[in-house]
Structure formats: structure tokens, C-alpha cells
Amino acid sequence: MTLSSALEAAFAGDVATPRPVVFACIGTDRSTGDALGPLVGQRLRRLGCPAEQVIGTLEEPLHALNLHERTAHLASQSPAPFVIAVDAALGSLSQVGNIAVRAGGLRPGQGVGKDLPAIGDLAVTATVNVSAGMLDAQVLQSTRLFMVQELAETIGTACWWAARSAQRRARTERRGLGTIRAA
Template sequence: MNLINRFIPKKEKLQLMYDNPALLDQMTDRVLSWTPAARDYVVICIGTDRSTGDAFGPFTGSYLLEEDLKHIHVYGTLHEPVHAVNMAHYFDLVRMEHRHPFVIAVDASLGKYASVGTITADIGSLKPGAALNKNLPDIGDVHMTGVVNVGGFMEYAILQNTRLSLVVAMAKRMATLLHQLDEQLDHKFSVSSSVMR
């Protein structure tokens, strides 16, 4: 069984360079429009600290946990990464700890040269390990990826030789974005509760 909920209205995905000044506001608004009120919000940052490019997720999780989060629960950090070997364990843990979780999956990806450095948000599940031909279950109601390098050949070696400076810069930006989303969820809760009165 996958950690996916399928009842989200479809809007177009959004892809922007990580250093685009409009990234935080535009992407927060887009992801917020997909987010149901009054749920357990779970961010699962996928990857490993054993590969520079694949450390995007764990770096994001570690930076995000440095923030004062009110609504978002984070799994996957540099110290406790969520990767192919232990993913099933974390699936079970999320199901036990959270009732009807709304899952945002975060992972590194490879793409075209012009896409390197972009962050993408889209509705639907993420297929972790696809670039490395790993057969892992789909995950997420929404997925957010960072294109850390060029794909198409020798993906494992490409991830191993990705520049750490880019990965860290993108992960910090993603963590800031998710922290802003957490703050906006606060506003969404207060608005929805006042409407119900």
C-alpha cells in the first residue's frame, strides 16, 4: 500500500530556478492550493548522505528541522535518512503515527542541462529511485524535486559527482519554502476555523 491520497484537484505543476526571487511565494501558493485543511502534514525527504546529489533530501530535512514548525512533521535527515533500504519502515511509521497524513515527498532528480538548479512542485506521487532503476513504491500526495544534475546516462556516477555547493544551496531554499508553507498553513487553519463559526 502506497502513502498516497488521490482526491486532490489538479492544477499545473510549477518549476522555477531555486534562486528565482519569486520561488518562495509562487510555490508556496501553489502547494497550499493543493493542501487540504485539518490534516497531519508529513514531509518525507528521500535520499542518502552517501551520495552528494542524492543528499538533497536529507539536507532539506535537516535544515527544515532547524525551523520552528507548527504543522509539518519531517522524516528524512542527514542523521536519519529515508532511503531504499529503510523506506518500508518509514511508510509503516508514518501510518502508525499520523491519521490520514497528507504527504509531501521531497527528492533529488536528474534532468536536462537547462533544468539543473530548478525546483519542481506537482500533484501526485513520486517514484523514488527511478533514475537508478530501483523498484520502490510510489510516495506522496504532492511531490517536490530538485534537479541537481544532468540525467540520461551513468546516473549513479552523476549523482556521486554532483557539486555539493549546489545541493546545499537548493536544500536550504527548499527548507525555507517548506517553512513558509508551514506558516501559511497556520493562516489557512485560522481562516477555515473562522468561516466555520
């Protein structure tokens, strides 16, 4: 299953009562490995996602110090948006370069010992380097930018494509046309 397909499948459960999609792209440009989220946010903006749909870019990162402030307004929106949280992760050597999609939110900073609130209805994480326990912060600092950029391009494009497909499907179903599939 492709990343776009996995994301589209996650959106499919939300079609009965479609909600606006918001991408919470978590991280900072001050650490190469942790720049995944802001790079995904940049990609989404370049592809045409409106600013109100993307929280966290290189220009305005979403990180531990501003997470609550920048996302508090989401709870008061009606209908509540479907929040896709994007963040970097550390893991085993065999996991480096893998992208994971799972239902439910994520706890940013958990891998480096931060206690932040969970965010999101869907989590997209990419393993950018190997976990080294007490040295995780240094590992993030020394992560190769090329790999982080490649992962961000892949995630950003897949998120954009899946959100567009879900919006088209919701419009079609609201008009009563149903889902049309080729034979």
C-alpha cells in the same frame, strides 16, 4: 510564481479538511547529489519543524533500504497526513538547478533504476545534475555539494514557510474569520 507560492497553492486545496503535514525527505548523505532530501530535512528541523513532521535528515536518512519501514505508520494515522515528498532528480543540462512542484507522489530511485513504491501527495524535486544513462549513479556521486546545499536551503525554507502559512489560514478559517485580503 515563487516556490513558496506554488507550495501554498498546493496546500490550499487541503484547507477544507486540513491534515497534518509530513515531509518525506528522501536520499542519503553517502552520495553528494542524493543528499538533497536529507539536507532539506535538516533545514526543516533547524527552522523548528517537529521531528514527527520530518522523515529524513542527515542523522536519520530516508532511503531505499528503510523507506517502507520509516513511512508505513503514515497510512494508519487519522487523519492521514498530507505528505510532501522531496527528492533529487537528474535531467537535461538546461534543467539543472530547477525545482519542480507537482501534485501526486514520486517514485524515489526511479532515475537510477530502482523500483520503489510511490510516496507523497505532493512531489518537490530539484534537478541536481545531468542524466547520463548507465552512469547516473556516478553522476550523483560527483555532483557539487554547493549546488545541492543551495537547493536544499531554498526548498526547506519554502516548505517551512508554506506549511506555516497553510496552518495559519486553516486556523483562521476554522474560527469562521474567512480569508482577509488587503484592498
